[in-house]
Ligand code: HEC
């Protein structure tokens with residue numbers, strides 16, 4: 001009984017709210033202040049041409065976020081089942097956790113499995129660019145106030 005009264009109350013409030021609210025203009029539905037009928041083309045941009053040898057690590061967005069790639073990647077893609085150039089530089093289990101300037105950081109322990117006492121690359125992480133992406137200096141499409149605390 002108590003629940004029925006509460007339900008009727010909520011419905012009444014919603015109906016009242018709908019009856020008094022104005023229709024929403026089609027350019028105010030989303031964060032982008034353009035009409036939903038527009039087909040906007042974002043400005044074309046290029047990724048920096050930084051060679052790996054000249055790259056320095058970028059700030060992490062938050063603790064345990066996948067680090068962004070600070071160098072160009074065109075020459076290392078596509079990553080296929082039989083070809084992954086990223087691992088030629090970053091698959092160095094002996095160097096896990098050791099950062100040396102100019103030397104590619106090894107993939108961390110989370111990227112390996114231990115099978116019969118041996119560290120083996122985790123195949124679920126084969127497509128590196130699923131999580132790690134190069135960065136370009138592009139203005140945000142929609143402003144935001146996020147700041148890294150790292
Ligand atoms: C020729 C060697 C080389 C290749 C190939 C290469 N990298 Fe790198 N990478 C580097 C070097 C050198 C750095 C800069 C030093 C560092 O921070 O690891 C770096 C940095 C990174 C970082 C930042 C690490 C951090 O701690 O912030 C990521 C992520 C990364 N590379 C991912 C990739 C991916 C994904 C690919 C394949 C698309 C790739 N790399 C191919 C050499 C290479």
Ligand code: HEC
Pocket residue numbers: 064065066067084086087090096097098105106107108109110111124125126127128129130131132
């Ligand atoms: C499923 C997402 C995912 C995939 C796929 C992935 N990574 Fe990562 N990677 C992460 C995350 C998250 C971190 C940071 C947290 C951690 O250490 O696990 C990281 C960290 C790293 C680091 C920095 C290590 C350090 O000690 O600072 C390197 C280098 C790296 N990954 C390279 C690679 C390469 C090369 C591949 C492809 C073979 C790859 N990753 C695939 C999510 C991923």
